[in-house]
Amino acid sequence: MSTKATPKRLVVDAKAISLTFETADGRVEALSNVGLQVAEGEFVSLIGPSGCGKTTMLRVIADLQQPTSGTLLVNGMTPENARLARSYGYVFQAPALFPWRTIEKNIKLPLEIMGFSENEQKIRAEHHLSMVNLKGFERKFPWQLSGGMQQRVSIARALSFDPAMLLMDEPFGALDEIVRDHLNEQLLWLWRSTKKTVLFVTHSIPEAVFLSTRIVVMSPRPGRIIDVIDCDFPPDRSLEIRETPEFLKIAQRVRNGLRAGHSYDE
């Protein structure tokens, strides 16, 4: 089942990205010669042990950090212009909601900043709250919600201004297994219904295999890509596919990649 017949527009086109910085202990190569192409509508996971540069890569794409060398186009623009054009929504590991704002006003925050009309803000907040199944929580404050619900609010907030791409940095890393499974299913549904491009950083193998159309395996010191695995499970898959031989085969390949790139010295 190959979709290579119609070449899709590239949302991320990174060539030979390197990023080094000086620390007290000397030079650190956070990214070394990383190339990555993400086409419209793909769900790409970056997986690897800590220090492999997966988060750094995401931050470079988001223009939160600048690479030392290499060329990078985001949505056909420089990363800075892409950020100014509001091409992506970013979801961090922590929900980072604004505690003095109600849930509804948290979702409206980027819309206020971007100058949407009051009416448009209301419609979008309502729409995206129902998309993450949080209708009825508009007037609650963040502390009244569980961690999983808060993270759903932050996903709704990232989607509210309809960006071309969703950048997610271990969004479910701080949640327990059951909540995580549930949110994985919800995210898959969101991806399918919004047709957004998603770039997803994780260190969980099952999560990456379950969600992705492509898995990029990275390795530390220096941060680099060591394997890219295509994954084409049916779009309406459920968590049960995690028991199937196909799933386990891909998971095994990811694990082998991680093992090969990992030094067990420490």
Added chain:
Amino acid sequence: MTSSSLAPPARVPLLLRFGVVERYTPVATMVLALIAIWYVASVAMNWTLVRDGFEREETPYTFSDVLAGTMEAERPLLPAPHQVINAFVDGVFGYSPLAPRSLIYHSLVTLSATVLGFVLGALFGIALALLIVHSRVLERSLLPWIICSQMVPVLALAPIFIVVLGALGLQGLLPKSIISAYLCFFPIAIGMVKGFTSPDPLQIELMRTWSATPRQVLWKLRWPASVPYLFASLKVAITISLVGAIVAELPTGGEAGIGARLLSGSYYGQTVQLWAALVAAAVLASSLIALVGLAERGVNSRMGGH
């Protein structure tokens, strides 16, 4: 099941039921103890004064005469609590509110200088904090001066301010307010620098991903995040502002205000008047703090506080 467990519960006194006793007993005990100590101290401190008085007039006296005298002397070293309370109540209710002997009149004079100084100081402190937060250069150049400004004793500065501003034709309320503001901007500036830099780095980065302007970052993130720091420093500032206003009234020669009452009280040995003015200052300070606390509660509940 025995019949006794079905009996209506024993009647608990109303006061005990709502925890009033548990809540107020410690405070009441403390107050009573202080008053008792105060009485003992005023008897001990005024004893020789009263006895010498009897001896000077060569009237025969007994132990109980002296004891009674210590608690109603006209110019005692330490007036007894009831004398202070009488003088305070008399000062508040005994005269028309604008009479020069009315404590309400003097309190209002001091209060207006305090409030104006507080507002000026708060605005100045917040403005300084904004400058410091937005520029490293300003942080390095301003902060040492701000700290230095607070090392000069205000008691020494106040007369200079009054004289200089008086020469410029400024008299009355404004010079006093400026001294108040001079004292109270400091905790606000320091507190707000802390407050403006309190947002989580993730929240700042989120604002960046949305390409928010610096002004949007200020109004939608830094300012609301600093509200708890604002109220903490406002509570400190309002009392300091009152102290500033009182100190500023001293070198004016004691025309009006709580500071003037304190000064004339100590000039003429009117210790009862002095203490009554002190009580007025304490009442004023407590009410101002309570007002700031009330404002804080209101703002907190609107900002989802719990």
